[in-house]
Amino acid sequence: MSAAERLAEARELLAAHPVVDGHNDLPWALREHVRYDLDRMDIGADQTGALHTDLARLRAGGVGAQFWSVYVPCRLAGDDAVSATLEQIDIVDQLLERYAGDLAPALTADDMEAARKEGRIASLKGAEGGHSINNSLATLRALHTLGVRYMTLTHNDNNDWADSATDEPGVGGLSAFGRRVVREMNRSGMLVDLSHVAATTMRAALDASVAPVIFSHSSALAVCDHPRNIPTDVLERLPANGGVAMATFVPKFILPAAVEWTARADENLRAHGFDHLDTTAGAMKLHRAFEEANPRPVATAATVADHLDHMREAAGIDHIGIGGDYDGTAFTPAGLDDVAGYPNLIAELLHRGWSHPDLAKLTWSNAVRALRDAEAVSRDLRGRTAPSNATLDSLDSPEGQGA
Amino acid sequence: MADLLDDHPTLSTVPAAAGEPAPPEPPPPLDETARARALLAAQPVTEGHTELPRSLDPEDLPPARAGEAGAQLWSLHVEADEGIVGTLRRIDAVRALVAACPEDLRLAQTTSEMAHARNCGRVAALLGPVAWTALGDSAATLRAYHALGVRAVNLTRFDRFARDAVREMNRIGLAVDLSGADQDTVRRTLEVTRAPALLTRAAPEGLPDDVLGLLGANGAVCMVAVTDDPSTAADVLDRVRTEAGAHCAGVSHTTAPAVGYVPLFAELLRRGWSAQELVGLAHANVTRALRETEFLARTNRIRPAAA
Numbered sequence: 001m002s003a004a005e006r007l008a009e010a011r012e013l014l015a016a017h018p019v020v021d022g023h024n025d026l027p028w029a030l031r032e033h034v035r036y037d038l039d040r041m042d043i044g045a046d047q048t049g050a051l052h053t054d055l056a057r058l059r060a061g062g063v064g065a066q067f068w069s070v071y072v073p074c075r076l077a078g079d080d081a082v083s084a085t086l087e088q089i090d091i092v093d094q095l096l097e098r099y100a101g102d103l104a105p106a107l108t109a110d111d112m113e114a115a116r117k118e119g120r121i122a123s124l125k126g127a128e129g130g131h132s133i134n135n136s137l138a139t140l141r142a143l144h145t146l147g148v149r150y151m152t153l154t155h156n157d158n159n160d161w162a163d164s165a166t167d168e169p170g171v172g173g174l175s176a177f178g179r180r181v182v183r184e185m186n187r188s189g190m191l192v193d194l195s196h197v198a199a200t201t202m203r204a205a206l207d208a209s210v211a212p213v214i215f216s217h218s219s220a221l222a223v224c225d226h227p228r229n230i231p232t233d234v235l236e237r238l239p240a241n242g243g244v245a246m247a248t249f250v251p252k253f254i255l256p257a258a259v260e261w262t263a264r265a266d267e268n269l270r271a272h273g274f275d276h277l278d279t280t281a282g283a284m285k286l287h288r289a290f291e292e293a294n295p296r297p298v299a300t301a302a303t304v305a306d307h308l309d310h311m312r313e314a315a316g317i318d319h320i321g322i323g324g325d326y327d328g329t330a331f332t333p334a335g336l337d338d339v340a341g342y343p344n345l346i347a348e349l350l351h352r353g354w355s356h357p358d359l360a361k362l363t364w365s366n367a368v369r370a371l372r373d374a375e376a377v378s379r380d381l382r383g384r385t386a387p388s389n390a391t392l393d394s395l396d397s398p399e400g401q402g403a
Numbered sequence: 404m405a406d407l408l409d410d411h412p413t414l415s416t417v418p419a420a421a422g423e424p425a426p427p428e429p430p431p432p433l434d435e436t437a438r439a440r441a442l443l444a445a446q447p448v449t450e451g452h453t454e455l456p457r458s459l460d461p462e463d464l465p466p467a468r469a470g471e472a473g474a475q476l477w478s479l480h481v482e483a484d485e486g487i488v489g490t491l492r493r494i495d496a497v498r499a500l501v502a503a504c505p506e507d508l509r510l511a512q513t514t515s516e517m518a519h520a521r522n523c524g525r526v527a528a529l530l531g532p533v534a535w536t537a538l539g540d541s542a543a544t545l546r547a548y549h550a551l552g553v554r555a556v557n558l559t560r561f562d563r564f565a566r567d568a569v570r571e572m573n574r575i576g577l578a579v580d581l582s583g584a585d586q587d588t589v590r591r592t593l594e595v596t597r598a599p600a601l602l603t604r605a606a607p608e609g610l611p612d613d614v615l616g617l618l619g620a621n622g623a624v625c626m627v628a629v630t631d632d633p634s635t636a637a638d639v640l641d642r643v644r645t646e647a648g649a650h651c652a653g654v655s656h657t658t659a660p661a662v663g664y665v666p667l668f669a670e671l672l673r674r675g676w677s678a679q680e681l682v683g684l685a686h687a688n689v690t691r692a693l694r695e696t697e698f699l700a701r702t703n704r705i706r707p708a709a710a
Contacts, residue, residue: 078486078488079486079487079539082488083544087541089543089547090547093546134488136492138488138494138495139491142495146550386499
């Protein structure tokens with residue numbers, strides 16, 4: 001079969017079994033670029049060059065459901081983080097109202113299936129980082145009421161009750177309050193998302209959760225040694241948990257050469273007295289010179305497929321999915337340049353011998369099943385347990401330890 | 404659904420059983436207390452202000468069913484430093500209280516749901532008002548509160564955010580509560596809002612007559628606190644009736660639950676308030692204001708969201 005035939009087959013498959021993507025940062029991009037002014041950045045029009053995402057490319061990419069990230073950065077704390085999260089939720093709701101012909105609000109697995117039948121893109125919300133609830137279980141429940149269906153336990157920094165993959169060890173995984181957050185998410189029907197968290201947190205959350213967990217945008221540590229990826233022993237626990245690991249496309253997490261290149265580029269900045277996150281003119285000039293002398297390694301659809309092959313081996317075909325992180329990453333793999341790229345990944349997997357039923361699980365049914373199972377756990381827990389009003393102090397202070 | 408305004412109280416006594424030989428003595432005319440009691444039995448009060456305990460400890464929660472209330476607005480006021488999370492905690496606590504007392508309370512987000520709760524023999528619980536300091540100057544927060552069921556916001560200062568916020572509240576159906584606002588804030592808000600304002604804890608003694616007149620023109624409802632001495636609230640309500648109109652009278656809460664509202668309503672009957680005006684005071688005026696707020700939102704929502 002030729003490459004063109006495989007691509008045609010991939011498109012046909014996606015028409016019947018569209019992609020559920022675990023993570024897209026369009027809301028934050030709209031905030032950063034145009035202060036949420038949807039007239040100035042209309043995703044109903046072609047935004048190629050400005051955004052990874054617009055409606056036509058979502059359609060071309062075969063996307064049938066999208067978890068829109070209502071991310072806010074860790075530098076926001078307390079009420080500021082909550083308030084910004086509400087603004088992120090609000091802009092998603094505005095998008096749903098404005099583009100109602102293409103985007104369908106979805107709160108449940110049934111809503112996802114209904115949207116697919118109507119040919120609309122089921123739109124769900126995911127919060128990215130426990131700082132969005134400011135240590136308040138009532139706020140967690142409010143986010144659920146406002147339509148948030150997963151919460152990543154941390155972003156890049158630790159919070160008071162969970163450790164991040166990209167921070168120093170803090171509470172050593174999850175604190176007692178962190179475990180209560182997980183249980184309250186189970187009770188509410190909000191998926192526990194373990195992307196961004198430390199491996200200790202992944203294991204602690206799998207111990208604490210009685211509902212399926214997800215990794216909204218994480219790949220395999222065995223294929224590329226980066227802390228944002230999932231260790232094999234954690235992947236191997238997904239069958240018992242029922243969860244789904246959604247492979248991400250971010251080159252600096254998935255391509256070993258890109259990991260190494262990024263480390264050298266950061267070291268170059270530090271050697272010249274800049275912080276590696278510095279974006280001032282001087283730092284950027286230095287960085288461009290480095291990039292000219294050292295071409296940036298390019299990931300491809302095959303890089304992502306390498307991860308999916310391993311994740312499939314470790315977790316099983318029923319426990320993998322896709323979470324591109326479009327508009328949340330500056331660089332994307334060749335062929336997966338924007339949200340129109342998913343057919344290229346499916347074509348690569350067809351080339352590797354993945355069957356249609358396997359691919360349908362990867363793209364659509366695994367993620368829908370995880371949400372449906374989380375709903376069932378929620379119905380059960382709501383019927384026999386009261387909402388928790390525990391506080392960080394009551395569980396994590398020295399007196400409250402072990403509660 | 405039948406409008407509560409149409410439910411006039413039955414003030415006659417039970418007729419004599421048929422077949423008795425001699426016509427009974429005509430009953431003595433009802434005194435004001437008996438008439439007030441009958442009126443309140445048929446027309447329970449919508450209270451503008453019900454408080455959760457500060458601690459939110461389940462042990463401290465108030466009794467679910469208050470004496471003569473048919474509906475209650477649950478205050479979500481927080482200290483300035485409690486902000487949004489404090490407000491979300493209070494919303495969560497009211498929802499938990501309602502869920503724990505399904506025989507007594509029912510959450511209501513519309514006037515139809517208020518009437519329905521009453522028809523089911525439950526006290527309708529409305530969420531609000533929230534404190535102005537709990538908005539974080541963000542229209543998105545306003546819309547989030549509305550989505551969580553909140554139906555009133557207490558505007559206490561007319562800052563830069565207020566003009567847009569009031570228009571957005573009109574658009575989505577959140578009542579503007581002017582309790583505690585100074586007369587300048589009241590005047591400026593009334594210039595902007597197109598829906599009737601509420602004063603869930605009205606203190607009209609702080610407002611000059613012409614401002615009461617403006618409130619009357621707006622259709623605002625001044626909900627007045629009642630104490631164990633009915634003449635105090637009656638004096639305030641008489642002034643509201645004179646300067647703003649009887650359609651602006653409402654009840655906030657009572658500081659003497661054991662006494663209740665019967666002495667006040669009896670006193671107002673003695674002062675010449677009609678039964679119709681007292682029905683308005685009990686609940687019809689605030690229901691009308693909330694219904695107009697809903698209606699305006701339905702016709703307004705075709706307009707785009709404020710930034």
